[in-house]
Amino acid sequence: MSLKKTKNAMAQAKKSQPFLYQLSVDQAVLSLKTHPENGLSAREAENRIGFYGPNELQETARRSIVLRFLDQFKDLMIVVLIVAALLAYYLGDSRGGTILLVIVFANSVIGFYQEFKAERILDSLKKMVKANATVIRDGLKKEIPEAQLVPGDLIYLQEGSAIPADCRLI
Numbered sequence: 001m002s003l004k005k006t007k008n009a010m011a012q013a014k015k016s017q018p019f020l021y022q023l024s025v026d027q028a029v030l031s032l033k034t035h036p037e038n039g040l041s042a043r044e045a046e047n048r049i050g051f052y053g054p055n056e057l058q059e060t061a062r063r064s065i066v067l068r069f070l071d072q073f074k075d076l077m078i079v080v081l082i083v084a085a086l087l088a089y090y091l092g093d094s095r096g097g098t099i100l101l102v103i104v105f106a107n108s109v110i111g112f113y114q115e116f117k118a119e120r121i122l123d124s125l126k127k128m129v130k131a132n133a134t135v136i137r138d139g140l141k142k143e144i145p146e147a148q149l150v151p152g153d154l155i156y157l158q159e160g161s162a163i164p165a166d167c168r169l170i
Contacts, residue, residue, distance in 0.1 A: 020168040028168050032152040036170060039136035039154035048150035055149040055165050068115070072108035133164035 020028045029036045040048070063071075072078070081104050088097035131146045136154040146164040149155070155167050 023168075025168075025170045028170070034152035034154065036154075037136075038139035040150070040152050041138055045137055045148075045150050045153065048152065049148060052150055054147040056147045065116075069108065069112045072111045073104075078104055078107065131162065131164060134158075134161075 017031070020031065023031060025036070034040055073082070081100050085097040085100035085104070088094070088100060132143045133146045133149055134141055134143050134156040135149065136142075136156055141156055149165045154170075155164060157163065
């Protein structure tokens with residue numbers, strides 16, 4: 001079966017099933033085919049990571065730098081200033097129109113630079129921070145990277161723990 005057909009079959013199966021929070025604990029455990037105390041086996045977790053993929057958000061393709069710069073001109077106030085500049089040129093006030101266009105361009109350059117810098121900082125933080133989760137597999141507590149979590153894993157939470165994935169409390 002092709003990957004596209006498999007994904008479509010999974011989507012159809014998800015549509016017909018209720019959400020896990022709507023099920024009782026026993027029904028949720030049965031639905032996920034896990035053990036409420038021992039968790040998944042290491043082999044089953046490995047199979048599920050192959051089937052479902054890693055527990056991480058998919059990166060989307062980034063837009064080109066030119067398009068991201070042009071996005072700066074979508075703001076309503078910027079459009080109003082451009083219209084005002086064009087109106088100033090139409091009425092013969094080239095100095096006023098030029099000043100307005102310089103302000104609009106300077107604002108766009110500053111906004112683009114700040115967004116570009118923020119994206120670079122966010123990318124470097126993503127590379128630096130590799131969060132782990134404590135799970136129960138084969139009846140033992142193990143610390144694994146969050147990307148290795150799969151549906152059916154028992155996540156062990158303590159006071160102050162970050163919740164590493166969508167989960168059903170039992």
